Amino acid sequence: MNILLVEDDPLLAQGLQQALRQAEYSVVHTAQGEHADGLLLAQEMDLMILDLGLPDIDGLDVLRRLRARKHRIPVLVLTARDGIDQQVQALDLGADDYLEKPFDLRELEARVRALLRRSYDLSSDEVCVGELTVSPFHRTATLQGQRLELTAREYEILEALALSSPRVMTKARLAQRLIKPGDELGDNAVEVYIHRLRRRLSGSGVAIRTLRGAGYQLEVQA
Known part of the structure; x- marks a missing residue:
């Protein structure tokens, strides 16, 4: 956070x-x-x-x-x-x-x-979306009981999506979370990290959905 x-x-x-x-x-x-x-x-x-x-x-x-x-x-x-x-x-x-x-x-x-x-209307220190658990106060994430080894920016995107789930996060808001003083952020940075996270979540029943013109949503697949 x-x-x-x-x-x-x-x-x-x-x-x-x-x-x-x-x-x-x-x-x-x-x-x-x-x-x-x-x-x-x-x-x-x-x-x-x-x-x-x-x-x-x-x-x-x-x-x-x-x-x-x-x-x-x-x-x-x-x-x-x-x-x-x-x-x-x-x-x-x-x-x-x-x-x-x-x-x-x-x-x-x-x-x-x-x-x-x-x-964020949290009742505990963890946010669970299906098999994914994110702990914003410890900056950790586990998937199906296994800890995900994420870069700082990958974690920022995943945390933001988990905290807002099931609401949609716009690309602009996600990009704002990646910007740090003195950093330069490429135009496609959000897409790059979304792509990496999708690969990590593949097969878990948790997916990042793209809503064109709106943003991204973390969802549990049926």
Whole structure:
């Protein structure tokens, strides 16, 4: 799962990135509110951790713009311990939760897991589609009881399809999940990874269906 971390304190940002990556999340960090707003437009994120005291624009403005676009990504706000007014304002603007500084990393990770489960309506840490099981919190996938050895991008595509199943994922949204800062993505990258995943799923009863003009759907075949 992809997390956008918006935090301008370099030491805190470094510690949060390390902890989240050790917990198997993919993390994109920025210290600028304007940059965060651009990243939210360009990339597919599963959750944003947002500090309010940013050097260019207020974190509340980032949140306000996000919700004005009807974007429902979960937002965990980081606030100062005496910032009750900011906490109330952030919740009124659409934040899903807040955490007062200083905080224990274990609590932050627990709140992140809770928000992600709620966002994807998960009752456990696993998503099952037929004989396929995907564990977003461990970035692993098994097929018919056997672990699939996937590249990072193959896993990103499979996780996105599993989390959205049986809904359709557009090619554009899948491409957004593959983009990382500094990366270049070919025009046919999504098709390449879909083709690889289809070969891995072949004969399992789980298939990736193409709906022309709409996108891709992970389905269990009869």
